[in-house]
Amino acid sequence: MRFIKPKLAIIAALFMAGSAHAADVIDVHRDANCGCCKDWVKYLQDNGYEVRDHVESNMSAVKQRLGVAPRLGSCHTGVIDGKFVEGHVPVAQIRELQQRDDLLGVAAPGMPAGSPGMDYGQPAQAYQVIGLTAKGTDLVLANYPAE
Numbered sequence: 001m002r003f004i005k006p007k008l009a010i011i012a013a014l015f016m017a018g019s020a021h022a023a024d025v026i027d028v029h030r031d032a033n034c035g036c037c038k039d040w041v042k043y044l045q046d047n048g049y050e051v052r053d054h055v056e057s058n059m060s061a062v063k064q065r066l067g068v069a070p071r072l073g074s075c076h077t078g079v080i081d082g083k084f085v086e087g088h089v090p091v092a093q094i095r096e097l098q099q100r101d102d103l104l105g106v107a108a109p110g111m112p113a114g115s116p117g118m119d120y121g122q123p124a125q126a127y128q129v130i131g132l133t134a135k136g137t138d139l140v141l142a143n144y145p146a147e
C-alpha cells in the first residue's frame with residue numbers, strides 16, 4: 001500500500017487539474033412569467049454556469065439597484081462577481097466581463113431574435129453586446145451575427 005498511495009495522489013492531482021474548476025456562479029433576476037429568461041438560464045447551465053434563480057416582482061427596481069442604465073435594458077438581469085449581465089448576453093462576453101476590471105457590466109439591449117435564449121426560428125436580428133465602463137460610457141464588445 002505504501003507504494004500505491006503516492007501513485008493515487010498523482011492520479012488524483014492529474015484528474016483535478018484536467019477537470020473543470022468549480023462552476024462559475026451567476027445570480028439571475030427575472031420576472032415569473034418570462035419564458036425567454038428561463039431559456040437563457042438553460043443556456044448558461046448548458047455552458048457550465050451554476051445559476052441561482054431569483055423571481056422578482058419589480059424588475060425595474062432590481063435593474064436600478066444593480067446599476068443597469070435604462071438604455072441598456074432587456075428582460076432578465078444577471079449578476080456575476082458583482083457585475084451585471086443584462087439580457088440575452090452570449091457566454092463569450094460574460095467570460096470577458098469576468099476578466100475585465102474596467103467594466104461594471106455587459107448588456108444585450110432589447111430582445112434580439114437569434115441571441116442565446118431567443119432562438120425561436122425567426123430570422124436573426126443584428127445586435128451588439130455593450131460593456132458599461134466605470135466612467136459610464138458604452139463600449140461595443142461584439143457584433144452579432146459574427147461576420
Ligand SMILES: [Cu+2]
Pocket residue numbers: 036037075076088111
Ligand atoms: Cu428575454
